[in-house]
Amino acid sequence: MTRDPDPSLRLLWRHAAPGQEPQRRRGPKQRLSVDEVVDAAIGLADAEGLDAVTMRGLAGRLGLAPMTLYTYVPSRQDLIVLMVDQALGRTHLPELPDDARLRLELVARVQHDDCRAHPWLLDVTGVRAWLGPHAADRYEWQLAAVDGLGLGDIEMDQTVALLVGFAGSIVHAEHRVRRAEQESGVSDREWWDANAPALGELMAGRSYPLAGRVGLTVGEAYQAAGSPERELEFGLARIIDGVLAHASRASADQSPPAPER
Amino acid sequence: MTRDPDPSLRLLWRHAAPGQEPQRRRGPKQRLSVDEVVDAAIGLADAEGLDAVTMRGLAGRLGLAPMTLYTYVPSRQDLIVLMVDQALGRTHLPELPDDARLRLELVARVQHDDCRAHPWLLDVTGVRAWLGPHAADRYEWQLAAVDGLGLGDIEMDQTVALLVGFAGSIVHAEHRVRRAEQESGVSDREWWDANAPALGELMAGRSYPLAGRVGLTVGEAYQAAGSPERELEFGLARIIDGVLAHASRASADQSPPAPER
DNA sequence: TCCTAACTTTGTACGGCGTACGGAGAATAA
DNA sequence: TTATTCTCCGTACGCCGTACAAAGTTAGGA
Numbered sequence: 001m002t003r004d005p006d007p008s009l010r011l012l013w014r015h016a017a018p019g020q021e022p023q024r025r026r027g028p029k030q031r032l033s034v035d036e037v038v039d040a041a042i043g044l045a046d047a048e049g050l051d052a053v054t055m056r057g058l059a060g061r062l063g064l065a066p067m068t069l070y071t072y073v074p075s076r077q078d079l080i081v082l083m084v085d086q087a088l089g090r091t092h093l094p095e096l097p098d099d100a101r102l103r104l105e106l107v108a109r110v111q112h113d114d115c116r117a118h119p120w121l122l123d124v125t126g127v128r129a130w131l132g133p134h135a136a137d138r139y140e141w142q143l144a145a146v147d148g149l150g151l152g153d154i155e156m157d158q159t160v161a162l163l164v165g166f167a168g169s170i171v172h173a174e175h176r177v178r179r180a181e182q183e184s185g186v187s188d189r190e191w192w193d194a195n196a197p198a199l200g201e202l203m204a205g206r207s208y209p210l211a212g213r214v215g216l217t218v219g220e221a222y223q224a225a226g227s228p229e230r231e232l233e234f235g236l237a238r239i240i241d242g243v244l245a246h247a248s249r250a251s252a253d254q255s256p257p258a259p260e261r
Numbered sequence: 262m263t264r265d266p267d268p269s270l271r272l273l274w275r276h277a278a279p280g281q282e283p284q285r286r287r288g289p290k291q292r293l294s295v296d297e298v299v300d301a302a303i304g305l306a307d308a309e310g311l312d313a314v315t316m317r318g319l320a321g322r323l324g325l326a327p328m329t330l331y332t333y334v335p336s337r338q339d340l341i342v343l344m345v346d347q348a349l350g351r352t353h354l355p356e357l358p359d360d361a362r363l364r365l366e367l368v369a370r371v372q373h374d375d376c377r378a379h380p381w382l383l384d385v386t387g388v389r390a391w392l393g394p395h396a397a398d399r400y401e402w403q404l405a406a407v408d409g410l411g412l413g414d415i416e417m418d419q420t421v422a423l424l425v426g427f428a429g430s431i432v433h434a435e436h437r438v439r440r441a442e443q444e445s446g447v448s449d450r451e452w453w454d455a456n457a458p459a460l461g462e463l464m465a466g467r468s469y470p471l472a473g474r475v476g477l478t479v480g481e482a483y484q485a486a487g488s489p490e491r492e493l494e495f496g497l498a499r500i501i502d503g504v505l506a507h508a509s510r511a512s513a514d515q516s517p518p519a520p521e522r
Numbered sequence: 523t524c525c526t527a528a529c530t531t532t533g534t535a536c537g538g539c540g541t542a543c544g545g546a547g548a549a550t551a552a
Numbered sequence: 553t554t555a556t557t558c559t560c561c562g563t564a565c566g567c568c569g570t571a572c573a574a575a576g577t578t579a580g581g582a
Binding site for chain 1: 267270271274277383384385386387388389392394397400401404405408414415416417418419420422423426427429430431433434436437438440441443444445449452455456458459460463464466467469470471472474475478479482487491492495496498499500501502503504506507
Binding site for chain 3: 286287288289290291292325326327328329332
């Protein structure tokens with residue numbers, strides 16, 4: 001009836017095993033552990049991006065032949081799944097404060113900081129990674145942060161998605177320009193200085209009254225196209241205002257002792 | 262003084278040229294146009310993802326030898342830049358309604374729909390693509406939608422980033438599971454049915470009271486891990502509430518004729 | 523008119539990628 | 553001891569982006 005379970009699942013949950021692991025295996029012992037391999041891969045991805053995590057490159061860094069990696073991990077895709085959960089697991093999830101606003105902020109900030117530390121997390125696609133132990137722990141923690149506001153189960157899930165999604169989108173946008181700088185070897189400012197005249201010429205005839213004014217103001221304020229930190233602060237404040245207003249409205253509607261009418 | 266401008270800029274703005282183009286060129290005419298090449302690439306990416314846009318594959322689809330593409334486009338990376346702007350240009354930016362709430366919704370919905378139609382837009386990194394003509398038009402349109410709310414220039418920019426970032430994050434999350442289904446050939450539901458028992462076994466000993474309850478509720482409500490449409494509606498409503506509340510507060514503070522105190 | 527320079531199209535080739543396959547040697551189970 | 557099972561790794565295949573140069577086509581200048 002049930003198909004064979006996904007083999008990478010067992011690998012993902014290898015540390016939470018129900019104790020049936022310590023059966024000795026036949027061949028020679030492995031030089032490294034899966035954790036060491038995954039940690040090295042995370043380090044490589046942090047430093048040079050997910051594309052730099054090649055089986056050859058990673059093996060070289062570990063002093064192994066490329067094909068040896070396949071005795072630790074079934075494939076590159078599975079390695080990435082393990083990287084995601086292991087990276088999430090490095091962050092200690094802090095205790096939740098009493099104040100609701102601070103709790104919601106914390107959810108977004110933890111996600112933001114993790115994405116910033118491991119920008120490749122946002123590049124991972126085609127993967128069911130949210131089912132690892134650390135992802136599960138995190139989801140539980142996130143739900144605890146939005147619990148007790150008077151939201152229903154579905155709204156709790158949606159609130160987490162809202163906070164986490166927005167935090168990720170900020171890093172995603174920032175990551176786009178960082179990568180462009182890194183790959184081209186030209187900083188955003190240098191590129192702009194070199195291309196502004198040509199761009200102005202090409203844009204001649206078109207008018208961008210608002211974009212021109214706003215772009216100028218933003219550029220002067222931050223010496224850059226934008227400030228991810230400020231965008232996070234601004235968006236987060238608006239989002240939490242909206243969520244808390246909704247929550248107090250919802251719990252007022254549901255609480256039987258209506259104050260007055 | 263100024264370095265050579267980025268050659269891909271001229272290609273990006275090729276249609277907005279200041280009329281100095283129609284000089285005849287010497288060799289034989291090209292069989293295709295840049296637009297046709299880019300359109301074919303967009304079709305390929307829409308259907309099979311950005312990874313499927315290989316120079317060989319695209320050339321084959323166009324009936325060309327792989328290297329011929331390099332007479333239209335300097336590199337694959339530049340092709341992708343052109344794809345982004347051309348995809349954005351396909352969407353007609355609707356007239357902005359009078360109601361502020363509707364205007365903000367529209368900004369998010371247009372972005373959401375475009376990302377949904379071209380999910381590979383979210384995979385594009387390492388590229389300065391927002392400087393194409395259609396990207397510029399869109400930014401101007403987005404700013405017009407948040408104009409007149411009483412926000413300062415920087416806050417206008419941040420509001421656009423908030424709406425657009427959130428809309429993108431919804432599609433990004435949805436795209437992750439779609440790709441996982443597509444690449445593995447197993448639907449999310451099938452995968453879950455096959456792996457739920459094994460997963461339950463692996464999770465034994467750990468308790469996820471909230472995640473268990475909420476996950477169950479969400480799963481029953483949507484027959485899936487979540488509903489992107491509902492997440493968009495929910496998040497958008499909260500965000501716009503927060504933005505409008507902030508805007509009315511800000512404009513009340515700034516308006517010289519204070520009503521009373 | 524013909525020559526020449528510029529341009530398109532293309533074949534070949536190089537170095538990189540993920541990984542299938544099979545062999546050699548080591549460690550355990552029998 | 554022997555058989556089995558595991559680790560490690562060399563080789564190879566089919567992909568990728570694209571550098572390079574040859575061959576063919578066109579327009580401008582003589």
